[in-house]
Amino acid sequence: MAGTVVLRCCTSVTKVRTWKRCSKQIKEQRARLYIVWKCAVFLLSSHD
Template identity: 65%
Template sequence: MGMAAKAIPTTRSSLKLRPWTRCSKHIREQRARLYIVWRCSVMLMCWHD
């Protein structure tokens, strides 16, 4: 319980800039994964023909 109480103020003070950077990082990772999957599927479809 003591650790949770200590974690709350630090997260609240760091929430000013972090949510957007965390969200944009997550979006970039998802976009990269989608791009890789898309490229692999295109390569497989072209290779089959």
């Protein structure tokens, strides 16, 4: 039984690490899209 508990703990830790990595990449992608969107708005509004 102890082996099973250790395996479950390790599996959950791996999932957390994967989720943190994925979450970080999502945040970075959102930041890039936000910057591109702001630049586009700026360029379109400065057309005057």
